[in-house]
Amino acid sequence: MTILIGQPDHFGVEAEQETRGINEKELVLDGGFVVPQTNSFGHSFRDYDVTSERQEKVENLYRKNHIYQTYDFVKKMRQEYGKLNKAEMSIWECCELLNQVVDESDPDLDEPQIEHLLQTAEAIRKDYPNEDWLHLTGLIHDLGKVLTLPQFGGLPQWAVVGDTFPVGCAFDKSIVHHKYFKENPDYNHPAYNTSYGVYSDKCGLDNVMMSFGHDDYMYLVAKENKTTLPSAGLFIIRYHSFYALHRAGAYKHLMNDEDVENLKWLKIFNKYDLYSKSKVRIDVDKVKPYYLSLIEKYFPAKLKW
Numbered sequence: 001m002t003i004l005i006g007q008p009d010h011f012g013v014e015a016e017q018e019t020r021g022i023n024e025k026e027l028v029l030d031g032g033f034v035v036p037q038t039n040s041f042g043h044s045f046r047d048y049d050v051t052s053e054r055q056e057k058v059e060n061l062y063r064k065n066h067i068y069q070t071y072d073f074v075k076k077m078r079q080e081y082g083k084l085n086k087a088e089m090s091i092w093e094c095c096e097l098l099n100q101v102v103d104e105s106d107p108d109l110d111e112p113q114i115e116h117l118l119q120t121a122e123a124i125r126k127d128y129p130n131e132d133w134l135h136l137t138g139l140i141h142d143l144g145k146v147l148t149l150p151q152f153g154g155l156p157q158w159a160v161v162g163d164t165f166p167v168g169c170a171f172d173k174s175i176v177h178h179k180y181f182k183e184n185p186d187y188n189h190p191a192y193n194t195s196y197g198v199y200s201d202k203c204g205l206d207n208v209m210m211s212f213g214h215d216d217y218m219y220l221v222a223k224e225n226k227t228t229l230p231s232a233g234l235f236i237i238r239y240h241s242f243y244a245l246h247r248a249g250a251y252k253h254l255m256n257d258e259d260v261e262n263l264k265w266l267k268i269f270n271k272y273d274l275y276s277k278s279k280v281r282i283d284v285d286k287v288k289p290y291y292l293s294l295i296e297k298y299f300p301a302k303l304k305w
């Protein structure tokens with residue numbers, strides 16, 4: 001059975017068809033993963049408009065995120081967190097730390113994050129049994145959320161979670177709660193508010209500064225600790241919250257050929273990241289040995305964080 005992909009949403013039909021095209025022609029999802037119609041709160045996934053107490057929290061987070069994530073802020077954060085001098089630990093130790101984190105930006109999930117990591121990884125493993133790198137990518141993609149913990153500086157949630165977007169060029173209209181960018185100092189900055197901004201045609205996303213958060217941080221950690229994950233794995237880690245790109249198709253003018261290839265895997269990954277969120281618990285002890293073997297294959301025993 002081929003899975004249903006991409007619910008029709010406010011990003012429009014075009015992005016949907018594009019995902020479908022890739023799915024049918026190249027990487028067919030055949031594992032029978034059933035995409036639920038509603039999240040565990042009974043709403044459709046990624047609905048940022050319904051009114052509830054929870055949504056108010058989510059919107060408030062995006063308001064701050066959009067106002068404070070400037071080009072200068074990102075540069076400073078990358079410098080600071082690129083030092084990797086906060087902790088030394090294994091990947092699994094970090095998974096366990098994540099148990100203390102609940103993501104306030106997520107309208108679909110209020111479970112501790114370790115559940116989400118395992119749900120994502122296990123759903124991928126079922127449908128893509130041979131792509132062990134993709135299972136591990138599922139397990140680790142959100143580990144950067146430890147930035148909210150005191151030993152990592154206790155960053156506010158707006159600097160850690162939520163969808164990401166490039167800084168240094170214009171903020172695309174498809175970004176969730178776009179209206180709050182009007183209060184971002186870069187919004188009116190002539191060097192930063194054109195479609196290329198400080199970048200050039202097909203410069204490659206590697207050269208683009210993304211709003212700072214768990215994605216960019218985990219990418220830095222994986223790269224600097226010399227992971228042997230393939231480039232598609234690193235790409236997924238850095239851009240999995242970049243919905244303006246992988247859902248809405250914005251910012252394509254900044255992609256190089258390798259990005260175009262890797263985007264196919266990211267689109268597949270996203271289905272599992274988004275739609276595996278549920279109240280169904282995974283038996284951690286049962287799956288732990290498998291993931292420990294993958295960690296050993298792709299990472300050193302201890303990493304600098």
Ligand SMILES: O[C@H]1[C@H](O)[C@@H](O)[C@H](O)[C@@H](O)[C@H]1O
Binds near residue numbers: 103162242
């Ligand atoms: O609220 C969520 C959450 O923070 C995820 O970890 C991130 O990847 C998503 O893009 C975002 O929408």
Ligand SMILES: [Fe+2]
Binds near residue numbers: 141142214240241
């Ligand atoms: Fe994430």
Ligand SMILES: [Fe+2]
Binds near residue numbers: 120273
């Ligand atoms: Fe995730």
